[in-house]
Amino acid sequence: MAAAQAGDQRAYTRVLNDSVALIRAVARRQGVAVDALDDVVQETLFTVHRVRHTYDPLRSYDAWLSAIAARRAIDLLRSHGRREQREVHDEFALDTHADREDASAGTERAQDALLLRKAIETLPPGQREAVEQLGLKERSLAEAAQSTGRNTGALKVNLHRALKTLRDRLHGES
Incomplete structure (x- = not known):
């Protein structure tokens, strides 16, 4: 990542490609469903791109990336949680719902x-x-x-x- 910060495009591409496995692992540890992992990967890579200037080469890249991935995973879980609270999952809901309020x-x-x-x-x-x-x-x-x-x-x-x-x-x- 230090080389990528210095402008090395190949290094940047390589670090992003190599980061996907760690992002997926962090997201799974946070409880993200398999079908939503790609969303977390995409959001995390987008965030990494936006905040890459904040990475300190004297510190662990994996720890920095893991913190970002965990936050994006939590954002996704919260978003899905809000949606789940609004959705009705009862197969008989339409049968028992009053026609007129x-x-x-x-x-x-x-x-x-x-x-x-x-x-x-x-x-x-x-x-x-x-x-x-x-x-x-x-x-x-x-x-x-x-x-x-x-x-x-x-x-x-x-x-x-x-x-x-x-x-x-x-x-x-x-």
Whole structure:
């Protein structure tokens, strides 16, 4: 990797190719399913490309790469976990689901959603962006940081402040 940092394209290609096996092993240790390993490999290699300047040649490349791969694996698992929570896996769900929802409950939910949306719109831009990216679009911190150009720390702070503000506003109106 040190040679790759110095501009040796062959060394860079070789280090990326040689990294795939370690990335796959780290992802498997994190609990990533076999069919999702290629996603972790791709995201990790993309991250390595973006942050290759941060590698310190005096330290272990494998340890540096393993840390990045573990983070990308965790991002993928979180993303899949959020999706799993929203999906229905009951084969009889359509048979037992009521055709019509109780009108008053539906109206109340719609009013709550509208109230929340209006409260989000009143947040300062950074806080609103953090809520939209991390809460509404359910992106990982890495995805939101890449999308917004903000660092993950700023996104965390903005989200924390936004949630506190929303809690205060919505509970204050109750």
